Amino acid sequence: MTLGSFLTNIINIMAKYWQVFLLRGIGYTLLLSIIAVAGGAFFGSIFALLKRSRIVVFKAIISAIVSVVRGTPMLLQLYIGVFVFPMIIPKLASLPYIYSVTIVLIINSSAYVSEIIRSGIEAVDPGQMEAARSLGLTQHTAMLSIVLPQAIKNILPALGNEFIMVVKETSLASTFFVGELMTSYLLVKGNTYLTMECLFIVGVLYFALTFILSKGLAAWERRMKAHA
Amino acid sequence: MLEVNGIYKNFGDLQVLKGVHLNVEKGEVVSIIGVSGSGKSTLLRCMNLLEEPTFGEVWMEGRLMTPVDPYLHEDVIRASNTFKKLVADGMNDTDAIHKIKDEDLLKEKRKGAEGAEYAALMQKIYDENHIDINLGRQKMGMVFQNFNLFNNKTVKENITLAPVKIGKQRLKAAKKRGEKTVKTPADIEAEANARAMQLLERIGLQDKADVYPSTLSGGQRQRVAIIRALAMDPDVMLFDEPTSALDPEMVGEVLDLIKDLVRSGMTSVIVTHEMGFAKEVSDRVIFMHDGVIAEEGTPDQVFNHTKNPRCKEFLSKVLY
Amino acid sequence: MKKILALALAAVMVFAFAACGSSKDSGTADNPAAAYDKYAKEFKTDGKSGTLTVALSPDFAPMEFYDIAKQGDDAIVGFDVLLAKYLAQELDMTLALKPMSFDACQAAVQTGNVDIAISGFSWTVERAENYELSDWYVAGDNETQQSIICLKENAGKFTKPEDFKGYKIGYQGASLQQVLVGETFGDMPDVDTSYVFVDLGTAVEALKAKQVDFLAVAHGNGESIMANDSNIDFTGFDFEVDDIYKNNVCLLQKGNTELLEKVNAALAKALSNDYYSGWYDASKVYAGVSTLDELGFDDEGNKITE
Numbered sequence: 037m038t039l040g041s042f043l044t045n046i047i048n049i050m051a052k053y054w055q056v057f058l059l060r061g062i063g064y065t066l067l068l069s070i071i072a073v074a075g076g077a078f079f080g081s082i083f084a085l086l087k088r089s090r091i092v093v094f095k096a097i098i099s100a101i102v103s104v105v106r107g108t109p110m111l112l113q114l115y116i117g118v119f120v121f122p123m124i125i126p127k128l129a130s131l132p133y134i135y136s137v138t139i140v141l142i143i144n145s146s147a148y149v150s151e152i153i154r155s156g157i158e159a160v161d162p163g164q165m166e167a168a169r170s171l172g173l174t175q176h177t178a179m180l181s182i183v184l185p186q187a188i189k190n191i192l193p194a195l196g197n198e199f200i201m202v203v204k205e206t207s208l209a210s211t212f213f214v215g216e217l218m219t220s221y222l223l224v225k226g227n228t229y230l231t232m233e234c235l236f237i238v239g240v241l242y243f244a245l246t247f248i249l250s251k252g253l254a255a256w257e258r259r260m261k262a263h264a
Numbered sequence: 265m266l267e268v269n270g271i272y273k274n275f276g277d278l279q280v281l282k283g284v285h286l287n288v289e290k291g292e293v294v295s296i297i298g299v300s301g302s303g304k305s306t307l308l309r310c311m312n313l314l315e316e317p318t319f320g321e322v323w324m325e326g327r328l329m330t331p332v333d334p335y336l337h338e339d340v341i342r343a344s345n346t347f348k349k350l351v352a353d354g355m356n357d358t359d360a361i362h363k364i365k366d367e368d369l370l371k372e373k374r375k376g377a378e379g380a381e382y383a384a385l386m387q388k389i390y391d392e393n394h395i396d397i398n399l400g401r402q403k404m405g406m407v408f409q410n411f412n413l414f415n416n417k418t419v420k421e422n423i424t425l426a427p428v429k430i431g432k433q434r435l436k437a438a439k440k441r442g443e444k445t446v447k448t449p450a451d452i453e454a455e456a457n458a459r460a461m462q463l464l465e466r467i468g469l470q471d472k473a474d475v476y477p478s479t480l481s482g483g484q485r486q487r488v489a490i491i492r493a494l495a496m497d498p499d500v501m502l503f504d505e506p507t508s509a510l511d512p513e514m515v516g517e518v519l520d521l522i523k524d525l526v527r528s529g530m531t532s533v534i535v536t537h538e539m540g541f542a543k544e545v546s547d548r549v550i551f552m553h554d555g556v557i558a559e560e561g562t563p564d565q566v567f568n569h570t571k572n573p574r575c576k577e578f579l580s581k582v583l584y
Numbered sequence: 585m586k587k588i589l590a591l592a593l594a595a596v597m598v599f600a601f602a603a604c605g606s607s608k609d610s611g612t613a614d615n616p617a618a619a620y621d622k623y624a625k626e627f628k629t630d631g632k633s634g635t636l637t638v639a640l641s642p643d644f645a646p647m648e649f650y651d652i653a654k655q656g657d658d659a660i661v662g663f664d665v666l667l668a669k670y671l672a673q674e675l676d677m678t679l680a681l682k683p684m685s686f687d688a689c690q691a692a693v694q695t696g697n698v699d700i701a702i703s704g705f706s707w708t709v710e711r712a713e714n715y716e717l718s719d720w721y722v723a724g725d726n727e728t729q730q731s732i733i734c735l736k737e738n739a740g741k742f743t744k745p746e747d748f749k750g751y752k753i754g755y756q757g758a759s760l761q762q763v764l765v766g767e768t769f770g771d772m773p774d775v776d777t778s779y780v781f782v783d784l785g786t787a788v789e790a791l792k793a794k795q796v797d798f799l800a801v802a803h804g805n806g807e808s809i810m811a812n813d814s815n816i817d818f819t820g821f822d823f824e825v826d827d828i829y830k831n832n833v834c835l836l837q838k839g840n841t842e843l844l845e846k847v848n849a850a851l852a853k854a855l856s857n858d859y860y861s862g863w864y865d866a867s868k869v870y871a872g873v874s875t876l877d878e879l880g881f882d883d884e885g886n887k888i889t890e
Contacts, residue, residue: 041815052652053652055652056652115688115691118684118688118692118697119691119692119695119697120695122697123695123696129697130635133682133684210685211684211685211687211688212683212684212685212688213642213683213684213685222643222685223642223643223649223650223652225643225785226642226643226644226645226649226650226785227645227649227650227871228812229645229784229785229788229808229809229812229813230785230812230813231785231786231788231789232789232792234785
């Protein structure tokens, strides 16, 4: 394999399959990532709240979910989501796999985000909560007016990193051909048998995506710091 | 006015407080001294329940802030099944009460297991005396070693936050009860702002009203923390080593403000390492050792005439 | 910063819209899909007796692969898709294709997530133990002819097993080729057969990088590979293939004999009517392995019968 033929192949592949990579692949990768992180932020917050609550059952359930999600490979979670969830929720069986895959991505992201939120809250000096409580404010008010606003400054940058992680993690969803970038790779590779060329293309695209995202996040963080 | 009764505090297996009784009278200034780890800060934090006492009761102005501790009420002990059984087995009343207290016979059982009479009495005492913990805390100002100003709020917001939030809560509650309210939320904010500026002027920091705490010096921060507590018009102030985290040149300005307060008649409990200061301002000095009050009396009694060997040793080390 | 974000967002939206309305530009005179489409259209795949869900791994031209110009289920094409459509028609069922990786296909059948997997599965002892396997169906030379490919410079020099002494032969794991390599070279210690690949694409890369000297592949896959890489050719060596391996089977969940019987009946009918070769040739043209001409189709995709 010479460099010349490698580059020619890439140009030929892109000429024929650019839509598969740029439209479908990147489109679905971003869509899945955004839904996963947005859902993860929502349910992750609920997870974090439940875990801090005094109800032991909730605490145990959430801890179990978080431990299992963090302690098992994403691929395995996807298999379970696609093949076991429909046994529990029959409605899923008639829907395309992307629904089950999305649910798994959201649960996965929720587990990580709940840990991000938990550590973000714990990183706030406990003296802040004590001072608020000592003035007679309720736990609720103290949390909302004092602790959470400070925790968010720790949480948001980590949430950005989670988003970048999820962009890469979605690649495993290609096991079920949901259409994201890695699926594009599988499809085009399956048609052309030009593995390295296709890998190179999706590699460049993944890098471009995460690079742009991390630069954007860094700029946004700087702005936030300047306003603090 | 502020009374702690039979306070025990365990952190896991570690017993930090081992039965402390203390009654602070209105207008009284009580200093608590002792080596680190003697439990003096924990005692102070138990007073406004930042630490929940393991056993014992905290009473603020005649209202109970903690759950009822059965061992502090002889009639409750007498109502218990355990007591009745001991007496039925032939033990006399006094011995039975002592045995129950000494062997902690009531703690391990669930509420219902001591009989209906016991449970009803516990509930009655609670219902008659209990005050919401937040209401109790609103009557107590707390000043921390590390200031604990709210980092995300300006100096003025630090001072007005609690009065505004709590003022509005009260307003809402009053409306819910169907009472006529004269004040509006805007009034509450305006009042809190005016009061904050007045307090800031008192400590000469009115020009710092709109800056964030991170731009202030340690002494300035602690003075703001003190007036933040004052903004709630507390009946008693709790100072937890208020000068320990300060650079030496800033200790004076904070102590001057506390002296000022104390002289104006503010009831205060001060945990401190500043012996000169304690001697000067206190009505009563308490020396804590190993979780109990080892010595207490007037400054003269404690600093000059103590018989307690631990106290002597401590004072000889800190007073040169 | 806001501008960059807005720009990025706008770009995403444009892409998204473009993706929604992506054009069908398969109407040229030299249309490789013509013969295939003709077959595909004939099947009635919206039957009344429930849904037939079919798992397949569409990264295996010409058996199953993607046509980017088409939308939805239509985009999944190839021989096995025609077979699936045919089965749906014969069983009067509505067809639903479920694309997933080859491994996932088996898990999908095992868990009952799909009714059947049709994805170029060969018969093996282990599969027969764990699944209901259908009767065989003919997949043209993709199964009957099993070959070894190499870089062009070695083409034609290797024709009998002894010629491979001192060389490395790679193959895809859990495939028919693995079985054949084992049978043919297993007792020849001079032949290094330790190179197992997760998929064919990776194996081809290893061949191009000269990490292996040869690859064992199905003949049809070999042709697809060569269609995209002129540096690769057949060695000239073909395996001797036992009849049992020559064909493909469908996987069904263990115990699902009711569906199995219906599928077998339909397969028997297809075999007796000789449907398979037409489907296979059309799929090969579609995948770009052969031209219409070579396999005897006219420009409209009609099979020329002598």
